[in-house]
Amino acid sequence: MITLIIDGKYVEVPEGATVLEAAREADIYIPTLCDDPRLEPFGACRLCLVQIKGMPRPVTACTTPAREGMEVTTTNDEIERIRRTIVELLLSDHPNDCMVCEKAGDCTLQELAYFYGLRENRFWGERRQYSKKDNNPFIERDMEKCVLCGKCVRVCEEVQGVSAIDFAYRGFRTIVAPAFEKDLNCEFCGQCVSVCPTGALVGKLSLGKGRQKDIKRVDTICPYCGCGCNITLHVSRNEIIRVTSSPDTLNEGWLCVKGRFGFKFVNHPDRLKRPLIRKNGRFEEVCWDEALDYVAERLKEIKERYGPDAIAGLSSARCTNEENYLFQKFMRAAVGTNNVDHCARY
Amino acid sequence: MKGKDIQIKVCMGTGGLAAGGETVLRAFRESLKEKGIDATVDRNCSIHQVGCRGFCARDVLVDVIIDGEKTTYQYIKPEMVPQIVEEHIIKGMPVEEWTVKDDYRQFHEKQVKVVLADCGEIDPEEIDSYIDRGGYEALRRALTEMTPEQIVNTIEASGLRGRGGAGFPTGLKWEYARKNPSEVKYIICNADEGDPGAFMDRSIIEGNPHSVIEGMIIGAYAIGAKKGYVYIRAEYPLAVKRLGIALEQARQRGFLGDDILGSGFSFDIKIKLGAGAFVCGEETALIASIEGKRGMPRAKPPFPVEKGLWGKPTVINNVETLANVPYIIRNGALWFAQYGTDKSKGTKVFALTGKVRNTGLIEVPMGITLREIIYEIGGGIEGDRRLKAVQTGGPSGGCIPAHLIDIPVDYENLTKVGSIVGSGGMVVMDETDCMVNIAKYFLEFTQAESCGKCVPCRIGTKRLLEILTRITEGRGRPGDIELLEVLSNDIKLGSLCGLGQTAPNPVLSTIKYFRDEYEAHIHEKRCPAGVCKNLLTYTILEEFCKGCTLCAKVCPAGAIVGERKQPHRIVQEICIKCGACFETCKFSAIKKG
Ligand SMILES: Cc1cc2nc3c(=O)[nH]c(=O)nc-3n(C[C@H](O)[C@H](O)[C@H](O)COP(=O)(O)O)c2cc1C
Numbered sequence: 001m002i003t004l005i006i007d008g009k010y011v012e013v014p015e016g017a018t019v020l021e022a023a024r025e026a027d028i029y030i031p032t033l034c035d036d037p038r039l040e041p042f043g044a045c046r047l048c049l050v051q052i053k054g055m056p057r058p059v060t061a062c063t064t065p066a067r068e069g070m071e072v073t074t075t076n077d078e079i080e081r082i083r084r085t086i087v088e089l090l091l092s093d094h095p096n097d098c099m100v101c102e103k104a105g106d107c108t109l110q111e112l113a114y115f116y117g118l119r120e121n122r123f124w125g126e127r128r129q130y131s132k133k134d135n136n137p138f139i140e141r142d143m144e145k146c147v148l149c150g151k152c153v154r155v156c157e158e159v160q161g162v163s164a165i166d167f168a169y170r171g172f173r174t175i176v177a178p179a180f181e182k183d184l185n186c187e188f189c190g191q192c193v194s195v196c197p198t199g200a201l202v203g204k205l206s207l208g209k210g211r212q213k214d215i216k217r218v219d220t221i222c223p224y225c226g227c228g229c230n231i232t233l234h235v236s237r238n239e240i241i242r243v244t245s246s247p248d249t250l251n252e253g254w255l256c257v258k259g260r261f262g263f264k265f266v267n268h269p270d271r272l273k274r275p276l277i278r279k280n281g282r283f284e285e286v287c288w289d290e291a292l293d294y295v296a297e298r299l300k301e302i303k304e305r306y307g308p309d310a311i312a313g314l315s316s317a318r319c320t321n322e323e324n325y326l327f328q329k330f331m332r333a334a335v336g337t338n339n340v341d342h343c344a345r346y
Numbered sequence: 347m348k349g350k351d352i353q354i355k356v357c358m359g360t361g362g363l364a365a366g367g368e369t370v371l372r373a374f375r376e377s378l379k380e381k382g383i384d385a386t387v388d389r390n391c392s393i394h395q396v397g398c399r400g401f402c403a404r405d406v407l408v409d410v411i412i413d414g415e416k417t418t419y420q421y422i423k424p425e426m427v428p429q430i431v432e433e434h435i436i437k438g439m440p441v442e443e444w445t446v447k448d449d450y451r452q453f454h455e456k457q458v459k460v461v462l463a464d465c466g467e468i469d470p471e472e473i474d475s476y477i478d479r480g481g482y483e484a485l486r487r488a489l490t491e492m493t494p495e496q497i498v499n500t501i502e503a504s505g506l507r508g509r510g511g512a513g514f515p516t517g518l519k520w521e522y523a524r525k526n527p528s529e530v531k532y533i534i535c536n537a538d539e540g541d542p543g544a545f546m547d548r549s550i551i552e553g554n555p556h557s558v559i560e561g562m563i564i565g566a567y568a569i570g571a572k573k574g575y576v577y578i579r580a581e582y583p584l585a586v587k588r589l590g591i592a593l594e595q596a597r598q599r600g601f602l603g604d605d606i607l608g609s610g611f612s613f614d615i616k617i618k619l620g621a622g623a624f625v626c627g628e629e630t631a632l633i634a635s636i637e638g639k640r641g642m643p644r645a646k647p648p649f650p651v652e653k654g655l656w657g658k659p660t661v662i663n664n665v666e667t668l669a670n671v672p673y674i675i676r677n678g679a680l681w682f683a684q685y686g687t688d689k690s691k692g693t694k695v696f697a698l699t700g701k702v703r704n705t706g707l708i709e710v711p712m713g714i715t716l717r718e719i720i721y722e723i724g725g726g727i728e729g730d731r732r733l734k735a736v737q738t739g740g741p742s743g744g745c746i747p748a749h750l751i752d753i754p755v756d757y758e759n760l761t762k763v764g765s766i767v768g769s770g771g772m773v774v775m776d777e778t779d780c781m782v783n784i785a786k787y788f789l790e791f792t793q794a795e796s797c798g799k800c801v802p803c804r805i806g807t808k809r810l811l812e813i814l815t816r817i818t819e820g821r822g823r824p825g826d827i828e829l830l831e832v833l834s835n836d837i838k839l840g841s842l843c844g845l846g847q848t849a850p851n852p853v854l855s856t857i858k859y860f861r862d863e864y865e866a867h868i869h870e871k872r873c874p875a876g877v878c879k880n881l882l883t884y885t886i887l888e889e890f891c892k893g894c895t896l897c898a899k900v901c902p903a904g905a906i907v908g909e910r911k912q913p914h915r916i917v918q919e920i921c922i923k924c925g926a927c928f929e930t931c932k933f934s935a936i937k938k939g
Contacts, residue, residue, distance in 0.1 A: 043645040044799045046840045057839055057847075063645035078839070082802075085836040089805040122829060123805075125812040148798060167640055167798060170623065172808040174798025 004070040013066050020048055020061035023074060030074050031083060031115070033090075033108055033197050034149035035062045038252060039158055042150050047083050047112070050074045058082070087112045092123040093172075094198075095144050102140075103199030105212030109147060128172070136184040138204055138261050139193055143175050146200040152176060152192035159254060160191055190260040194244060194253060203242055205261060210236030222259040225317045226324075227251070229259055240266050303335060312339035352391040352435060355409040357466065359398030359552050360545070360584060361706075365405035366423065371395060373427035374408075381431060391435070394475070397553020399466030400707040401453055404446065410434055418446045449725055453704045456722050458685055460693045461669045462709045465553030470588045473595040476556040482601055484675035488564045489609040492675075497568040498524055501671065503679035505691030510536055510627075510664030511742065511768050511844070513690070513757040516671075519661055522651040523569035526659040531571040534655065534662045535562055536632060537578035537585070540624035541740030542791055544771045546695040547665035549707050551578070551585040554669070555592035559615065561668030563601060564675060566613045569661055574615040577632050579622050589617060624741075624795035628843050629662045631797065642797045643843035664769070666695055686712035690756035694767060700737075700774035701728045716751035720774055731776040735859070739768025741788045741795075742848030744855030745781060764855040766848070780877035781860040782867055785852045786814040792849035803846030806837040810853060818878040822868035827857060876938050879923045883939065886927075888913040890935035897927035897936065 001012050004022055011026040018041060023030050033045035041063045049058040053071035058079055061072075073079075091113060098104045127144070134141040150167070153176060157163045164186035168177045178184050193201045215234045222229040230249035234242035240263045247253035265271050275291035276283040286294075302310055313331040315324050324342060331340040354374055358367040374393050399407060404420035410430065411417075417440045419430065426444060434440045459465075468475040476482070488497055502517025523531060535558060539547040551558060562574050578586055593615055596602045604612045618636050625631050626641040633655050635641040654660020670692060674682045683691045690712040699705045702724030710719060716736055720726070727733050735745040738755075744765035746753075753759045760767050775784065793807040810833060813826055834850030841847045857864060866872045873881040886897070886906075891913040898906040898914060905921040908914030916927070928936045 041645070042799075043842055044801070046800050046802055046842065049840060060645055060842075065647070082836045082840045085806075085833065086801045086840060089801055089809065092809065093805050123809045123833070125809055147801070148804065150799070167642070170625075170798055171794045171796040172798070172804060174796075174804060 002066050002068050004066050004068065004072060006072045007074055017066050018062055019050060019052070019064045019066050019070070019072055022066045023050075023061060023072070028074055030061050031112060032062060033112070033147055034151060036151055036155075036195055038247060039151060039154045039195075042154065044148065044150055046086055049079055049082055051076060051079060084116050084118075087116050088118060088121050088123050090147055091118060092121055092125060093127050094147075095127070101145070101199040102202045102207060103145075103212075107199060108197035126172070128175075130175070132181075134183050136188070138188040138190060138257070139184060140202045140204045140207060141184065142200050142202075143177075144200075145198045146176055147198055148174060148176065149197060150176075151195040151197070152201060155191045155195050156186075160187075160189055162186055162189075165192070188257045188261065189255065190257065191254060194255070194260070203261060205264065206234070206242040209239070209241035210234075215241070222255070223318055224256075224258040224262065226319075226321060229255055231255065231259055233263070299335065308336035309339060311335050311337055313337075313341070315340070315342045317343050351389050351413050353409070353411040354391070354393045354435075355396045355411070355467070356393070357397075357399060357405055357407040358395035359402070359466075359549055361398060361402030362405045362407065363584070365402075367395070367406045369424045370406045370408065370422050370427060373424035374431070377428050377431045378435075381436065394469045395471070396467060397465045397470050398549040398707055399553075400457075400462070400709075401450060401704065402706045403704065404450065407446075410440070412438070418450065419444045420446045420450065449704065452725065453706070453708075453723055456714065456718055457709050458693050458711045459709050460673050460682070460685070461550060461557070461666055461695055462553070462707070463673070464557065465550065468554060470553055470555055471591050473556060473592065473599060476554065480676060481556050481672070482560055482599075484672035485560050485563055485601060486607060488567060488675055489607050489611060494524055494568045494570065497564060497675065500675060500679045501568075504674045504682040505679075505686070505689075506667065506670055506674060506682065507690065507757065508664055509666035509670075509694065509769070510662075511739075511766070513767060516663065516667055519651060519663075520565060520568050522649075523571075523659050523661045526651070528659050530656075530658045531569055532655045532658060532660040533562055533566045533569060533571040533574040534632065534636070534660060535574065535576040535665060535668055536627060536629070536662050537576055537582075537665045538620050538624075538627035538632065539579065539582075539665070539769065540622070540627045540795070541742075541769050541771050543699055543773065544697050544740055544769050546697055546707065546770045548582050548585050550665050550669050550695070551582070551589055555585075555589045556596065557669040557672055558589075558665055559592055559596055559601070561663075561671035562615060563606065563613055564671050565661060565663065565668065567609075567611050569659075571661070572613055574613065575618050575636055575655070576615060577618045577620055577626075577636060580619040581622050586617065586619065593617070623797075624791070625797045625843070625845055628845060630843070632662065633660065640797075642799045643845075645842060666770075687754060687756045687758075689758055690767075694755070694770060696770045696772045698724055698772050698774070700772075701731070701776040701779070702726065702774045703728055710755070712756045713754040715754055716746065719755070719772070720751065724774065727774070727776050731778065733774065734777050734779055735775045735781065735784075737765075737773040737775065737784065737788075737852070738771065739766035739851075740771040741792045742766060742844065742851055743768045743771070744851040745775070745784065745859065746855070747859040764851065764858055766851070778875055778877070780818070780873050780875040781856040781863050782814060782818050782873075783875075783877050785856045786811065786818055788852040789814055789849070792845060796845060796849075797843075800840075800842040800846060802837040802840035803842070803849065806833060806840075807846070807849050809833060810837070810850065814853070817864065817867045818873070819880045820867070820871045820878070822864075824868065826868055827861065827864050831857060872939070882923050882925075883918060884916055884921060884923065884925070884928055885937050886914050886916055887935050887937055890933050892933055892935070894932070896930050896932070900926045900930045902926060 003012050006023050009026050011022045013022040031047045034042045043060045043063040048061040050061045051058050051073040130143045165176050165178050214236050218233040222231045229251040232244045233240045243260050243263050245253045245255050274285045277286050315327045328340045356371045406422045408419045408422045464479050498520045506516045507513040537547050602614050620626050623641050626635045628643045629650050631641040631643040650660040686692050693709050693711050695709045698708050704725040733748045735747050737745045746763050746765050757767050789811040793811045796803045798804045834854050837850050838847050866874050893911040903920050903922045905917045906914050928938050
């Protein structure tokens with residue numbers, strides 16, 4: 001363990017921890033835009049600059065390893081002045097259309113502007129303007145709102161191993177883009193959306209579906225597979241408009257395309273809510289008792305006439321382990337066949 | 347007796363080639379063959395291509411050396427060659443008219459050539475010509491007589507500091523790497539040279555690639571690296587070609603490869619071509635680029651000597667730094683340390699450009715004054731105008747005003763006045779240069795070359811440039827100077843790498859020394875140097891105008907009106923400020939300002 005002093009407070013952290021991690025450990029707030037504890041440090045936004053005794057210039061807390069006896073100052077006039085300049089610079093190249101932005105109320109840039117009370121801006125000038133729309137089905141990419149924190153690029157490479165996007169061009173024209181600036185064509189896990197601190201990346205399914213303040217959050221488990229990822233349903237006007245996952249869960253906040261974007265079926269008019277039995281060539285809604293009786297009877301008939309091996313059972317990864325256990329037990333013990341399988345049994 | 351006693355050396359550096367060096371060389375070959383020289387003068391005559399000798403403005407430069415007596419010709423064209431052969435080589439009478447004059451000697455007088463000692467003397471594509479002048483002697487000594495530790499100590503004792511910009515002590519860097527227990531280490535030669543107007547490293551590689559290679563092998567042995575890279579921009583095709591040839595020849599002679607000179611030490615060098623991004627000269631970006639990633643710097647620590655290429659300890663040195671190494675090992679640390687100042691030893695190569703009479707590549711001892719460089723080596727200001735400032739260190743440097751040109755040129759003193767030695771660009775400016783415009787020029791470069799990673803550099807330099815642009819266009823506002831200062835300081839402190847940390851230097855130094863020029867632009871809407879177009883007005887002075895109508899004829903906008911033999915007048919609303927009338931008027935009747 002290493003002991004260092006942050007703003008006069010003694011903090012103990014394990015070897016290898018960064019100054020930013022140490023500050024968090026001590027509940028000392030340092031603003032950042034590009035840091036995510038789950039990703040490699042990047043040092044791009046420069047908001048986490050701190051002064052360390054003995055160093056000639058401020059350094060970024062996110063990239064600086066904590067050392068024994070280090071004396072860190074996380075805030076002073078100079079540091080706050082630079083941070084303020086950084087936020088102003090970002091806002092000088094931002095649409096600042098919070099009134100219509102999906103992310104309003106959950107946007108780090110907005111929070112920073114609020115924190116620094118930036119109603120006016122000393123800087124103004126050219127703003128990046130991109131008219132091209134990305135026509136992919138899931139992710140709305142508004143690169144005018146991008147602060148180039150690089151989280152999307154890093155999560156795509158480091159966590160997902162896909163590298164569908166990267167930085168392109170130089171200087172003020174730098175942009176995050178898929179290869180050759182084509183439409184995004186990846187596995188659409190949406191991890192990039194989940195880490196974006198601004199409204200640059202949002203799910204297309206939730207566009208215009210409700211402001212952050214109107215949302216009711218419901219924690220649950222993803223029903224798609226046995227992994228059991230923790231998810232949070234964002235519900236507005238009794239409709240699921242978005243799915244997120246918190247970083248402090250079993251799955252560390254990571255989801256796949258199904259868990260993150262596959263929720264439209266919930267409110268879909270075609271969704272099956274009750275059993276159907278085909279009668280006279282047409283499906284008719286029936287109650288569960290009738291449906292179960294019908295199935296039991298038909299299974300019994302087939303078994304008597306053709307033997308148990310004429311029946312096979314296919315279960316689903318969307319069932320729990322317990323349900324799958326019961327299902328195979330039913331097939332083996334009640335039906336009397338080993339013809340049982342499951343879509344996730346590779 | 348036939349001997350090697352007539353030598354003809356033709357400059358085939360980039361400057362020499364551009365001026366037609368190749369055709370001159372061919373003309374010599376043909377002319378000598380035609381005249382049957384060997385038979386005629388009964389002597390052995392050889393022709394060599396050599397690298398840059400600095401005074402590129404005088405190319406093609408040709409040396410004719412007869413029995414050790416050297417005559418240098420300037421501005422040589424192929425059609426002049428037969429006469430030189432006839433009169434000088436056959437009859438022994440130099441063609442005086444074409445030889446270099448006093449100013450050429452003056453250009454070289456104050457220079458001290460260490461790194462460039464063999465540049466312009468040897469054939470860069472012929473390893474023997476380097477070996478003949480003592481080349482690879484240092485390597486032999488290093489590998490057979492010295493331990494790695496002794497080498498590091500020698501370099502440390504010499505006081506050699508990095509020539510790539512930051513001036514970090516080379517011996518110390520090598521010592522860190524040497525002490526690192528890692529099995530795998532790398533040495534990289536930084537030949538990215540991205541500063542606009544800089545051509546020192548390129549000229550060294552083009553003129554004497556073996557000195558860099560030899561320096562690298564010695565460095566590799568000292569730190570324990572088995573593999574080296576030269577990161578060189580693809581825009582330097584001649585340097586890349588000559589480096590490739592040199593590497594191959596070095597391999598054939600056993601200076602590279604397994605068990606070098608029977609010492610048991612093995613090492614080889616690979617060339618890695620860069621795509622010409624300025625930021626890729628920054629060491630961590632350079633490493634990323636070699637690894638096949640986008641060239642973006644990362645935060646230090648860890649430094650490359652701890653965690654560099656592929657995560658292994660890596661020494662990165664500049665071309666000129668490495669080219670110094672063989673000479674230090676060959677002649678000793680003390681010999682090297684005799685040149686320079688207390689903390690800045692040795693010599694430094696500069697690319698001298700701008701408004702001086704003699705532009706070109708120069709090598710001077712550290713501690714020489716700017717005055718000596720400008721007025722003695724450079725021959726003074728063109729047209730005897732007044733010196734205004736010297737910009738050193740390229741886009742990361744600053745402008746040093748005329749009243750400070752007696753300071754010694756070394757790392758400490760240039761930093762003290764707000765500039766840097768940097769990689770060695772030196773642009774001389776006179777009273778016709780607008781300092782706001784100069785700052786804008788450098789910001790245009792750094793702004794476009796920012797990698798885009800960190801906010802202060804990406805957006806900050808853009809905003810700096812926009813403010814400078816509006817000032818030069820007459821749209822400056824009160825408070826803009828202060829805004830430039832505040833923003834510049836925040837960019838310097840807030841940026842991730844050296845690019846952003848130094849990009850505001852041209853702005854800050856020009857404000858510091860030429861604030862009145864900024865004020866004139868903003869408050870009086872006037873460009874004192876008469877450079878910023880939007881702030882100029884051309885007017886005709888009635889008392890001088892003879893009504894010759896010449897100005898009206900050349901005016902592309904039809905903005906000049908007047909009767910023949912009557913004073914003319916410029917209609918300001920139509921004038922596009924091209925200056926054509928000003929240049930044309932024979933009676934100095936047009937006023938610019
Ligand atoms: C933006 C930027 C560009 C640089 N470009 C070069 C370059 O072109 N050549 C070079 O040798 N060093 C360059 N450097 C300096 C290198 O990062 C590094 O300090 C140097 O190569 C170390 O070698 P030295 O110790 O021999 O000087 C650059 C630095 C920065 C920040």
